[in-house]
Amino acid sequence: MTTTARPAASDVKDLSLAAEGRRRTEWAERSMPVLRLLRERFTRERPLAGRRLSACLHVTTETANLAVTLQAGGADVALCGSNPLSTQDDVAAHLVKDHGIKVFAIKGEDHATYYEHIRAALAHRPDITMDDGADLVGALHMIALNRLDDLAPPVRRWVETLSGADRKALVAGVAGSTEETTTGVIRLKAMARDGVLQFPVIAVNDSDTKHLFDNRYGTGQSTLDGILRATNLLVAGSTVVVAGYGWCGRGFALRARGAGANVIVTEIDPLKALEAQMDGYRVLPMAEAARVGDVFVTLTGNTHVIRVEHMRGMKDGAVLANSGHFNVEIDLDGLKQAAQGPTRVREFVDEWRLGGRRIFVLADGRLINLAAAEGHPASVMDMSFANQALAAEHVVQHARELTKDVHRIPRELDEGVARLKLAAMGVAIDTLTPEQQKYLASWEMGT
16 A cells, blocks of 8 residues: 655654554555445546545544545545544554655644644645544634634634635635534534535435444444453443443444443433333433443433433442543533542543542543544444545535535445445345336235
8 A cells, every 4th residue: 555655744743653554554454345446446537636635534544545545536635633532643654654645643632733733634725525523614614604713723823814715715615525423414414404504515424334334333342442442341240331322322232232241221312212122221311320330331422421410329430431422421521620530540541539439531531442442443444434435526526416415425325335345245145036126116016
């Protein structure tokens, strides 16, 4: 995957880490055959030629393979991290040194640096944006609505140097965007509902080959992996409380039960709660689950799912982790006001003292699977990032006809990703016979 490239104007930790990043990225590529096939086609056809693409994604080995695929398609790519703790510094160095891709991401960066990197991605003046959590799109819309006070200071200071015409051109120049995660799609649909969405967005997360696999199997495995790497706890025999039974919650509950945990699910949706009950889990309100749980994991995309009132009722030594996109699901501000601490007891484990009990918070409440582990396995991200690449191509091809709304990837592209993945796995499936096609299309044929 190495090319001869001049290092880009970037902000990464250490370019000397590039060789290790290259080795790990090439290892991930072995498990990403669908994206590899797309890269081969993109190299031939150059569907993104002349396009500037800014992506705000977790900078991992899998994302590196996506970035190189987009570059192969002709895009001028700028990449910033979508979480301060998820960047893999060796991968960032590899993309800059070996591919000349502009990368603005450092693991552990502070709040100001994180938003300085967002600013750098916006200053790339993209035709297409690619988000994991809608940070780029959110900033562009605050600019469009002239809500500069709602921008982070590094972004606001830069925007204030632009003329009114430049600000309008920055937003108007975006042909469309893609969104990777549930949290981002929720924010974007709210924008569309309020009539403020400035350009079309492809909800990659809504593709079946994304959320049915990435959210369920990827999040399930990588969340458990992150918790185990951070704590080295024994799961078997423990009580694990899973907040949220969407696809991410389903996946993690399945993996925790498979490791021997007694799993409790908390929900606010009666249908999802009923499903969890019939899947064999105990379903309790958080106030009741708090008294019996050993490990608590939030996967809801909502704010303050675990509050101080819940923490006060927890056992001594309760462990709290989050696998939702933003670090708002655990009320850390409330904990800071009510408890003593923190004391760092392991690399990703902070101890708080609350009413004579110890509460352990993992990875500052940020995405545990990316902060303490490596994120989803490459095999499942293969489909998600194939969707991202196809979504970018779809935006280019259909920008004029796409409305300012949140759209799904066309069904035929979604199914095409699934067929390529099956073929790569050596799995064959049946096809409908002409008789079966006629039967399904007819209203006259009965018993």
